[in-house]
Amino acid sequence: MTDTNPNIEDVEAFRLRARAWLPDNMPPRQEGVGHFRDFDRGRELQKRLYDGGFAGVCFPVEYGGLGLTLEHQQALDEETIDYAMPLVLNVPTFTIIGGTLLEFGTEAQKQRYLPPIIRGEEVWVQFLSEPTCGSDLASLAMRATLDGDAFVLNGSKIWSSGAHAADYAICVARSNWDVPKHDGITVLIVKIRQPGITVEQIIDTNGGDEFCQEFFDDVRIPVENVIGPVDGGWTVVRGLLAHERNAMGNASPLSSGRWLTPTETGRSDLMELAMTSGQSANPEIRQLVAEDYALRYVQDETTRRVGTGMASGHLPPTAGALLRLMGARAGVRRSDIALTIAGSSAAAWHTGDPAGQMGSRYVGRQAVEMGGGTTEMQRNLISERLLEMPREVAADRGVPFNEVRHNAMPARGNKG
Amino acid sequence: MDLDLSEDQEFFRDTTRKFLESEIPVERVRKLADDPGGFERSWWRRGAEMGWTSMLVPEEYGGGSLAGEGLLDLVIVAEEMGRLVSPGPLLATNVVASAVAERGTPEQQQALLPAIVSGDVIATWALCEPGGRWQSDEIGVEALAKDDGFVIRGSKEPVEAGGQVDQFLVTARTDEGLTQLLVPADADGLTVTAMESLDLVRRYAALRFEDVFVPASAVLGEAGNAAADVERQLQVALALQLAETVGAVDRIFEVTLEWMFDRFSFGRPLASYQALKHRFADMKMWHEANQAAATGAACAVQNRSENAPAVVSSAKSYVGDHATFILQECVQMHGGLGVTWEYDLHLYLRRATVNEVQYGTPREHRERIARLIGMDEETQ
Numbered sequence: 001m002t003d004t005n006p007n008i009e010d011v012e013a014f015r016l017r018a019r020a021w022l023p024d025n026m027p028p029r030q031e032g033v034g035h036f037r038d039f040d041r042g043r044e045l046q047k048r049l050y051d052g053g054f055a056g057v058c059f060p061v062e063y064g065g066l067g068l069t070l071e072h073q074q075a076l077d078e079e080t081i082d083y084a085m086p087l088v089l090n091v092p093t094f095t096i097i098g099g100t101l102l103e104f105g106t107e108a109q110k111q112r113y114l115p116p117i118i119r120g121e122e123v124w125v126q127f128l129s130e131p132t133c134g135s136d137l138a139s140l141a142m143r144a145t146l147d148g149d150a151f152v153l154n155g156s157k158i159w160s161s162g163a164h165a166a167d168y169a170i171c172v173a174r175s176n177w178d179v180p181k182h183d184g185i186t187v188l189i190v191k192i193r194q195p196g197i198t199v200e201q202i203i204d205t206n207g208g209d210e211f212c213q214e215f216f217d218d219v220r221i222p223v224e225n226v227i228g229p230v231d232g233g234w235t236v237v238r239g240l241l242a243h244e245r246n247a248m249g250n251a252s253p254l255s256s257g258r259w260l261t262p263t264e265t266g267r268s269d270l271m272e273l274a275m276t277s278g279q280s281a282n283p284e285i286r287q288l289v290a291e292d293y294a295l296r297y298v299q300d301e302t303t304r305r306v307g308t309g310m311a312s313g314h315l316p317p318t319a320g321a322l323l324r325l326m327g328a329r330a331g332v333r334r335s336d337i338a339l340t341i342a343g344s345s346a347a348a349w350h351t352g353d354p355a356g357q358m359g360s361r362y363v364g365r366q367a368v369e370m371g372g373g374t375t376e377m378q379r380n381l382i383s384e385r386l387l388e389m390p391r392e393v394a395a396d397r398g399v400p401f402n403e404v405r406h407n408a409m410p411a412r413g414n415k416g
Numbered sequence: 417m418d419l420d421l422s423e424d425q426e427f428f429r430d431t432t433r434k435f436l437e438s439e440i441p442v443e444r445v446r447k448l449a450d451d452p453g454g455f456e457r458s459w460w461r462r463g464a465e466m467g468w469t470s471m472l473v474p475e476e477y478g479g480g481s482l483a484g485e486g487l488l489d490l491v492i493v494a495e496e497m498g499r500l501v502s503p504g505p506l507l508a509t510n511v512v513a514s515a516v517a518e519r520g521t522p523e524q525q526q527a528l529l530p531a532i533v534s535g536d537v538i539a540t541w542a543l544c545e546p547g548g549r550w551q552s553d554e555i556g557v558e559a560l561a562k563d564d565g566f567v568i569r570g571s572k573e574p575v576e577a578g579g580q581v582d583q584f585l586v587t588a589r590t591d592e593g594l595t596q597l598l599v600p601a602d603a604d605g606l607t608v609t610a611m612e613s614l615d616l617v618r619r620y621a622a623l624r625f626e627d628v629f630v631p632a633s634a635v636l637g638e639a640g641n642a643a644a645d646v647e648r649q650l651q652v653a654l655a656l657q658l659a660e661t662v663g664a665v666d667r668i669f670e671v672t673l674e675w676m677f678d679r680f681s682f683g684r685p686l687a688s689y690q691a692l693k694h695r696f697a698d699m700k701m702w703h704e705a706n707q708a709a710a711t712g713a714a715c716a717v718q719n720r721s722e723n724a725p726a727v728v729s730s731a732k733s734y735v736g737d738h739a740t741f742i743l744q745e746c747v748q749m750h751g752g753l754g755v756t757w758e759y760d761l762h763l764y765l766r767r768a769t770v771n772e773v774q775y776g777t778p779r780e781h782r783e784r785i786a787r788l789i790g791m792d793e794e795t796q
């Protein structure tokens with residue numbers, strides 16, 4: 001961040017201070033424990049970091065951060081590698097939301113919203129997708145109507161991960177229907193728990209409930225909650241997506257702590273499964289376990305390469321799409337490997353047998369090809385932005401949104 | 417290409433590329449296909465002046481690298497050679513140079529290193545044995561202690577540049593274990609037979625050792641205790657091989673991408689079809705991953721990381737599978753042109769295919785990974 005602390009602490013001094021503080025204040029890392037979106041645990045861990053003076057390392061001092069540099073954050077990441085960290089808050093709260101607010105928020109918004117984020121008190125999610133749009137996000141149909149000093153929101157958001165346990169959302173809505181789709185979008189800060197917003201949890205194929213759908217019924221959002229210009233919100237969305245790609249390449253200075261890289265986790269669950277199920281001498285299974293190991297290694301190196309490439313400017317920000325595609329393809333391959341290793345135990349298993357999870361993992365396999373933009377959209381991005389191949393023909397380019405054929409055509413009886 | 421090269425390395429890459437482009441463009445490589453050696457000694461000496469043989473050799477013997485990380489400099493050469501499917505025993509000679517530099521006696525170093533650095537002596541590593549055997553526990557060539565030396569018996573194949581070199585480093589087995597011996601190409605009892613090979617300019621030979629006697633001073637490192645040295649040589653070889661493959665794919669990806677813009681069907685460039693764009697997106701991803709893996713492996717070997725064995729095998733198996741896959745996709749994108757002798761693509765596919773299966777196939781390296789990461793240990 002540009003706003004660094006004038007009396008900046010030396011990186012090594014900072015590192016040593018963290019090293020001395022951590023053992024008595026942070027619990028040990030326990031990979032895979034707790035729900036994937038255990039926000040309460042995240043809040044508690046972040047609060048501890050804050051109390052110890054290790055939260056918001058790269059956030060400016062005036063918003064509750066430490067105003068230090070990426071090198072400080074990296075030193076902290078290294079020191080905390082064996083400790084439980086509020087990793088669930090990295091995406092989207094710290095990196096995507098924090099980054100977007102810093103880049104596009106008004107002074108008042110930054111003063112109000114950044115400090116509680118850094119203290120771990122307020123957790124954010126993203127309200128982007130709708131029942132009628134996902135890949136083509138700019139064709140969204142959440143209606144934002146200006147009424148005095150507030151926008152009135154009507155419509156629905158969907159697939160928002162963790163919304164039931166979060167406090168705020170960045171919400172993208174349509175404020176002008178008479179202009180081409182990108183030109184009538186407004187981005188707003190929305191408090192999730194308030195009259196008019198109904199949050200329903202959606203059960204995914206594995207029985208998990210991390211997804212939500214929200215129904216907006218005449219929800220009044222004060223105009224001071226608008227991020228960026230009214231009708232000009234698409235710039236903010238693009239900035240938000242850039243922060244997301246940065247976070248994926250481990251290149252965001254705003255994250256706090258990092259996941260173990262695939263090679264650092266050492267023994268994989270798949271190897272464990274192969275060995276405990278007595279298949280460690282089966283040549284075919286050994287091939288698959290080793291393939292998984294190699295894949296994790298290569299994924300790890302690719303993240304490093306693309307992440308540093310984006311940070312140094314050798315690669316454009318859209319290169320993040322490579323990481324998303326790779327992560328998705330690797331995830332899919334790993335589900336397939338898991339199913340093969342589990343064999344018939346994926347279909348019928350004794351209670352408690354870890355092989356039993358591999359079937360449902362396989363059934364939910366495609367989720368990794370969708371979250372954060374589908375792999376098809378990543379391929380469009382890579383071919384069109386990185387390789388500069390011609391853009392796909394779009395039937396809606398330059399056409400006012402209310403004249404475009406889309407999934408939320410008012411004529412077909414939708415409310416939006 | 418490593419995205420993190422220093423200015424010196426960038427400069428070195430540029431000069432290497434210019435040298436190769438002017439001295440040995442692909443048309444020259446095609447001509448060398450009919451040359452029994454596949455490369456010219458005089459050309460190799462000039463390459464040696466460019467630093468191709470000095471990176472892994474200490475300064476006292478005329479070697480030296482850009483900034484003390486010789487392997488990371490040398491992979492730049494390997495990659496550039498891959499881009500032009502260049503001939504020359506880069507991998508072969510450097511693996512021996514590095515082994516002698518790391519493990520040789522002062523006499524061995526003095527005898528070999530200055531001559532390797534100048535390009536006057538060319539060496540190769542005789543590791544692999546008939547039947548695709550290359551792993552430490554598969555070595556069958558015997559070295560029997562006799563008088564004040566060893567008698568070597570058995571066969572080595574394929575040996576890169578085996579018919580062209582002056583010096584072999586032979587990995588053999590004594591009763592105690594692996595033993596490595598420096599054997600001159602003109603040793604009595606050694607027969608070298610040229611083999612056919614897929615690559616147009618990379619030659620392989622079969623070596624037959626019939627009671628070849630070498631003095632004890634020919635032992636490199638410790639007799640019976642060379643397993644760690646062999647592993648190290650394998651890693652150096654793989655790092656160079658990976659870089660070369662990545663360079664080859666890099667060039668073909670570039671060429672094929674251009675072709676997609678130039679070739680039209682149904683009134684539009686091929687690059688405008690989503691079905692093909694998506695295949696390019698996948699190729700781009702695999703190619704970035706290949707480059708990341710090759711760079712990661714080179715760094716692990718350079719730094720002697722603890723996990724270097726599993727890392728190089730990970731990179732080797734991944735790149736092995738994906739490099740040839742990308743190249744075959746590129747053949748398909750070219751239509752009929754892609755399967756002609758006239759078009760250069762097959763030169764690259766040949767090189768990448770050879771690299772995929774030399775020093776272990778992807779499958780064999782996965783088996784090695786399974787062993788290295790502890791699949792043979794007892795479960796708790």
Ligand SMILES: Cc1cc2nc3c(=O)[nH]c(=O)nc-3n(C[C@H](O)[C@H](O)[C@H](O)COP(=O)(O)OP(=O)(O)OC[C@H]3O[C@@H](n4cnc5c(N)ncnc54)[C@H](O)[C@@H]3O)c2cc1C
Pocket residue numbers: 125126127128129130131132133134135136158159160161367368370371372373374375376377380392
């Ligand atoms: C695990 C997970 C977490 C998520 N978290 C969030 C969240 O927190 N917040 C949020 O707002 N959303 C979230 N999403 C939603 C996600 O962003 C969307 O599902 C995704 O963008 C796809 O949109 P869609 O479901 O509407 O599918 P559609 O856009 O209708 O796409 C259907 C299919 O058509 C393909 N397709 C569409 N357009 C093209 C094109 N131009 N070229 C080629 N193929 C195309 C798509 O790739 C897909 O295969 C999440 C989804 C998942 C699975």
